[in-house]
Structures are given as C-alpha cells and as structure tokens.
Amino acid sequence: MSDPKESKEEQLGLGVQSLIRELEDDVLRIKKRFYYLEKFLGRVKEVTGERPFRIRNDIVWQTIVDSYEMLIIDFASLIRGMCQEGGFFGQLKQHCAELRVRSYRKFKATEPCIAENPRNPMTDEQRKNLVKYVMLDEQKMYARIAEEAFDFLFPSAKGAEERRANHDLIDELKNDFMKVAEEVVKDRDSFRAHRYEKSREHRELGREDKLTLDRLKHHFDHVEETLTKIRLLATNSSFAFSDMNGCDGDETAADLVDIVMLGSMNRIFNAYKIPNQLKRIESVPPYFYIYREQFYEANKAPFGLTQRKKEESHK
Numbered sequence: 001m002s003d004p005k006e007s008k009e010e011q012l013g014l015g016v017q018s019l020i021r022e023l024e025d026d027v028l029r030i031k032k033r034f035y036y037l038e039k040f041l042g043r044v045k046e047v048t049g050e051r052p053f054r055i056r057n058d059i060v061w062q063t064i065v066d067s068y069e070m071l072i073i074d075f076a077s078l079i080r081g082m083c084q085e086g087g088f089f090g091q092l093k094q095h096c097a098e099l100r101v102r103s104y105r106k107f108k109a110t111e112p113c114i115a116e117n118p119r120n121p122m123t124d125e126q127r128k129n130l131v132k133y134v135m136l137d138e139q140k141m142y143a144r145i146a147e148e149a150f151d152f153l154f155p156s157a158k159g160a161e162e163r164r165a166n167h168d169l170i171d172e173l174k175n176d177f178m179k180v181a182e183e184v185v186k187d188r189d190s191f192r193a194h195r196y197e198k199s200r201e202h203r204e205l206g207r208e209d210k211l212t213l214d215r216l217k218h219h220f221d222h223v224e225e226t227l228t229k230i231r232l233l234a235t236n237s238s239f240a241f242s243d244m245n246g247c248d249g250d251e252t253a254a255d256l257v258d259i260v261m262l263g264s265m266n267r268i269f270n271a272y273k274i275p276n277q278l279k280r281i282e283s284v285p286p287y288f289y290i291y292r293e294q295f296y297e298a299n300k301a302p303f304g305l306t307q308r309k310k311e312e313s314h315k
Helices: 004-011 014-048 058-083 088-098 124-153 167-192 200-204 213-235 249-262 265-271 274-278 288-298 307-313
Strands: none
Touching (some): 014 249, 058 088, 058 167, 058 249, 249 265, 265 274
C-alpha cells in the first residue's frame, strides 16, 4: 500500500509544470531566429574584418533584417503577455503552494552504484553506510539548489521564517522581471512594430537605444533563467534551452554571407573561378546556372510533390 504522504508530495509541482511547459516551447520557437542571426553576424564580421561593406543582394539582406525585427516583435509580445493580467505570472499565483523551500528529506535521491576495491572489499555495514551517506548528500544538494532558486526569485523573502511564495511575492517577481525586460518591449514599439508612429515615447528613444544582438541574448538569458528557477523550485527538474533549427547554422550563415557579399550563386561560382577549372575539362559546361537548370529538371520530386505525395500530406 502506498504512503498517502508520498503520493501528495509526488503531485507537487505538476501545476507549475503544466503552466510552464507551453511557455518554454514558445521561447524555443522564438529563439530559433536568434541562433542563425548570431551565426550570420559572426560570419559577416569574419569576412569583412568588421569594416564597412557593400551589400550586393539587398533582398537577402532585407530578409535577414526582417528576421531580426520579427525576433524582437515576437519576444516582446511573449514578455508582455507573461506580465498581463491573466498571463503567466497571474496564473502562477494559483500555484503558490508549489513554490516553497522544502526539507531535504522531501527530495528523492538515486541509490548510487558503489565501485569497490576487490582486494579490499567493504563489509555489508560499510557499504550500507556509504550508500546512505551518498544519498543523504544528494538530497541536501537538491535542497540547497532549490533554496538558491527561491532566493533568486524572491529576494525580499530571503531569511524569512515563511519560505513559501504568496501573491505579493509573485507580484514583486513580475515587477522585477518587467523592469529588466521592458527594454525589449520599448525597442519593439519604437523601432519595429510602430516605427512610423510619432508618439512622445518614440521621440525620446534614439537610434543608439536600439537593441544589439548581444543585448538581446542578455534578455533571453534572463527569461530562461527565471523559468528555469521556477521549474527547479516547484518540480526539482530542469529544462534545456537549445538551438532547435534543423539546418547547420554555420553552413547556412556562410552561404547567406556569400550571397550578400557577391550577389547571387552564379556570381559566387564565377568569383571562385570555378568556370576556369571546368573549362579545362572537355564537354563539361562551365556555368553554374546550367547545372541548376539540369538539376531541378532531373529532380522535380521531392521539390515538386507528386499527386500521390500531395494526397498523403493532406491526410
């Protein structure tokens, strides 16, 4: 028969976990642009030596700029949504009981695998005591990490007798969060989504106030750390924020920078002097565009789906 107290403890954190999971996925989805923009900017700096350069493909360049602006627009919308009435922080108030410092005894530890010296094996009692010590140390480590998360989220409650979140503490958390993150919202309103509107707020912000990619990374780190601490405190679990793009960022950045600097794949082909090499080979056409046309003519699928594939994709 299961211990009802243990069952109750196992339920703690499920409310926060359910609330935070969708938000974590949203951050991953929005930040996909950040990763390839970071790679692109790094590659530009590498090939130009950070000197001014001529843009020879303004369409691709505009696409990159649009990606950056949409990144800020979506990110600012996420931040504002989190802080609005009924948003993430408002809903978090319903789960105050899950945001508290617990005794180390409430944490589960994994029984360790003990590697012994076969020439000097431990007694059963020694082995038992070692396992107990290691598991106890692990429990205390989890409790210490959770307490540090609580202090990070609710600094005004540090050292308080009641180590549990309440509505006032969550309001403080939301206000502190927004004080840091409001820079993203202001940038979105002034330079991206509402750039042509002539409000007083827009006039007060100058071009020097525009968010750089490095500064934007700071804001993503801030959001991710806040969500990570909340998850850790409530559920004793973690979540990894990583690059979810399917393509290789470095390779894609190199291709895009080539096009921006040289104008087109055909010009890149010629600039690399590949035609000169191909002319030395009899019967091999030296021009890039010929290969392109031949390739797409011979490979209409999967680029152009067959009727059967179209029907399957709609099922």
